[in-house]
Amino acid sequence: MVDASISAKAASPVVKATSYDSPARVFWRRLTRHRLAMTGAAIVLLVMLQGLAAPVLLKADPTAIDVERILAAPSASHWLGTDDFGRDLLARIVHGTRLSLLVGFSVLLFTLAVGAVLGMLAGYFPAADAVIMRIMDALMAFPAILLALTVMAVAGPATINVVAALGIAYSPRMARLARAAVLSVRVEEYIEAAQALGIRPMRILVKHVVPNAVAPIIVQGTFTFAYAILGEAALSFVGLGAVPPTPSLGNILADARAVIRDAPWMIAFPSLTLSLTILGLNLLGDGIRDVLDPRMRI
Amino acid sequence: MILHIARRLMLFVPAWLIMGIIAFTLIRLIPGDPAAILLGPDASPDAVARLREQLGLNNSLITQFVIWVGQVAHGEFGRSFFLGQPVLNAVLERLPVTVSLAGFALACAVLLGVPAGVRAATRANSSTDVGVMAASVIGMSIPDFAMGLVLIYLFGVALHWFPISEYVPLWRSLGGWALHLFMPALSLGMVQAALIARITRSSMLEVLGMDYVRTARAKGLAESRVIHLHAFRNALIQVLTVVGNAAVILLGGAFVIETVFNLPGVGNLVVMAVRRRDYPLVQGCIVLISTIVIVVNLIVDVLYAYIDPQIRYG
Numbered sequence: 001m002v003d004a005s006i007s008a009k010a011a012s013p014v015v016k017a018t019s020y021d022s023p024a025r026v027f028w029r030r031l032t033r034h035r036l037a038m039t040g041a042a043i044v045l046l047v048m049l050q051g052l053a054a055p056v057l058l059k060a061d062p063t064a065i066d067v068e069r070i071l072a073a074p075s076a077s078h079w080l081g082t083d084d085f086g087r088d089l090l091a092r093i094v095h096g097t098r099l100s101l102l103v104g105f106s107v108l109l110f111t112l113a114v115g116a117v118l119g120m121l122a123g124y125f126p127a128a129d130a131v132i133m134r135i136m137d138a139l140m141a142f143p144a145i146l147l148a149l150t151v152m153a154v155a156g157p158a159t160i161n162v163v164a165a166l167g168i169a170y171s172p173r174m175a176r177l178a179r180a181a182v183l184s185v186r187v188e189e190y191i192e193a194a195q196a197l198g199i200r201p202m203r204i205l206v207k208h209v210v211p212n213a214v215a216p217i218i219v220q221g222t223f224t225f226a227y228a229i230l231g232e233a234a235l236s237f238v239g240l241g242a243v244p245p246t247p248s249l250g251n252i253l254a255d256a257r258a259v260i261r262d263a264p265w266m267i268a269f270p271s272l273t274l275s276l277t278i279l280g281l282n283l284l285g286d287g288i289r290d291v292l293d294p295r296m297r298i
Numbered sequence: 299m300i301l302h303i304a305r306r307l308m309l310f311v312p313a314w315l316i317m318g319i320i321a322f323t324l325i326r327l328i329p330g331d332p333a334a335i336l337l338g339p340d341a342s343p344d345a346v347a348r349l350r351e352q353l354g355l356n357n358s359l360i361t362q363f364v365i366w367v368g369q370v371a372h373g374e375f376g377r378s379f380f381l382g383q384p385v386l387n388a389v390l391e392r393l394p395v396t397v398s399l400a401g402f403a404l405a406c407a408v409l410l411g412v413p414a415g416v417r418a419a420t421r422a423n424s425s426t427d428v429g430v431m432a433a434s435v436i437g438m439s440i441p442d443f444a445m446g447l448v449l450i451y452l453f454g455v456a457l458h459w460f461p462i463s464e465y466v467p468l469w470r471s472l473g474g475w476a477l478h479l480f481m482p483a484l485s486l487g488m489v490q491a492a493l494i495a496r497i498t499r500s501s502m503l504e505v506l507g508m509d510y511v512r513t514a515r516a517k518g519l520a521e522s523r524v525i526h527l528h529a530f531r532n533a534l535i536q537v538l539t540v541v542g543n544a545a546v547i548l549l550g551g552a553f554v555i556e557t558v559f560n561l562p563g564v565g566n567l568v569v570m571a572v573r574r575r576d577y578p579l580v581q582g583c584i585v586l587i588s589t590i591v592i593v594v595n596l597i598v599d600v601l602y603a604y605i606d607p608q609i610r611y612g
Contacts, residue, residue, distance in 0.1 A: 261455050
């Protein structure tokens with residue numbers, strides 16, 4: 001999707017079908033040959049490793065204040081410099097990234113458990129469709145980030161509330177997508193066959209419809225992960241997300257804004273981390289989309 | 299056409315109603331007594347009780363909701379706790395800033411995205427194409443507020459090309475207004491520009507492969523005529539969808555950029571209202587912003603029908 005020619009070459013090599021390959025294996029082989037997707041995966045993996053290894057590798061406390069070293073430029077003792085409280089910026093960014101990933105995962109799970117499930121029910125059961133999608137469409141008419149802000153207004157700033165807010169904000173999109181996927185699978189002959197055999201609707205949905213409708217949901221999931229990281233950073237940036245002194249890429253940038261004249265490194269490094277993470281997820285998502293379903297390519 | 303508009307309008311009623319209910323109930327769920335918060339920790343219980351009465355907080359939730367809907371229908375959104383000013387005035391006062399910002403950003407997004415996408419499509423697989431698409435995926439990955447901060451540092455602090463001082467309204471100085479909005483609009487519009495470039499490219503590619511484009515070329519039309527008159531017009535539908543979405547996202551996303559650049563817009567107001575638990579202000583903002591968003595959605599729908607007769611008569 002990034003570049004149709006590159007991705008087409010990478011995504012649709014003639015697969016030699018000497019023996020039967022499971023769809024998952026075909027998918028995996030195609031994905032690993034997709035250069036841009038692999039670049040994205042490498043970036044995402046790097047960010048995750050950094051987030052997981054942070055407390056082990058890094059001795060510096062992200063909240064330790066050092067009045068002697070306020071706004072110190074990058075040096076041997078503080079690789080990325082210090083912030084306006086003399087806290088080590090590297091430690092803050094690494095811990096902030098951990099938070100981003102944690103929020104990203106949690107929001108993804110939330111949108112899958114709420115959005116995807118509701119969307120699939122709506123897609124398969126016409127009776128549920130009207131009610132569920134009317135509500136989802138109403139929520140969709142509103143920009144997601146403002147919806148999240150509204151929820152934050154009620155819940156108050158806290159990381160768990162950020163997850164709920166972003167989960168609610170991004171679930172309608174996931175629901176709409178899941179519904180569309182189920183609707184297109186529902187009319188297939190094998191579903192009709194299953195119905196003719198008298199299999200219970202819920203079992204058909206879970207066993208036959210869902211596995212065939214999962215592709216667009218995986219793709220949307222990658223992007224939801226990216227949106228959630230962006231959303232958390234944005235909410236924390238305006239002071240409605242992670243509560244200081246807990247570091248978040250968003251509130252580091254908010255601190256940086258106040259000292260923009262004196263500490264450009266406080267802007268450069270968190271911005272770079274955030275952008276790289278999102279870039280990795282975007283590349284990976286595009287790649288998965290290319291591989292899973294060439295028709296979905298925009 | 300009028301029938302079409304009426305039908306679309308009906309579809310938006312539930313959206314508006316649900317946003318209204320959310321705006322109302324969510325705010326009532328906030329822990330803490332607004333009257334006590336408003337008066338501060340030193341207030342006597344008597345004073346708190348008096349203020350609760352005055353603000354109507356003692357009525358049942360349903361009574362409060364009915365009163366509220368009636369007031370909203372009359373354009374009466376109550377008074378902001380902290381600004382001591384009617385909510386409607388507070389929002390209307392700041393609306394021009396947000397609309398300027400979103401409009402300017404949308405202009406940036408369209409003027410950058412559409413030509414880049416068309417160019418990439420007409421030179422598919424060239425280095426231009428690869429460059430545009432690489433720029434697009436990178437542009438989509440840089441969060442608007444990070445971009446804003448980097449721009450402030452580079453062009454405001456280091457190079458002094460653009461002012462980072464207080465916002466200048468359009469009616470005071472056109473030049474000052476444009477100068478002050480340039481960086482915010484660019485950072486806000488960048489992600490959407492990247493998205494628009496991608497969609498424009500792919501829908502142009504699709505259209506350029508159509509038979510009628512080949513016919514147009516075969517009858518000897520100049521390539522620029524083929525691209526602009528025959529191909530682009532038909533690719534426009536998909537592009538318009540993205541532009542319409544962009545308009546809504548830009549209006550909604552403006553609050554972060556307004557915070558970055560300290561612009562006195564509605565977004566800044568919402569953030570302040572939420573942080574201070576200013577119930578009437580939060581509610582009023584949500585209802586007014588969703589109304590604006592719904593109107594924008596409606597305009598996009600109507601434009602759609604205007605461009606594509608299949609939708610109008612479908």
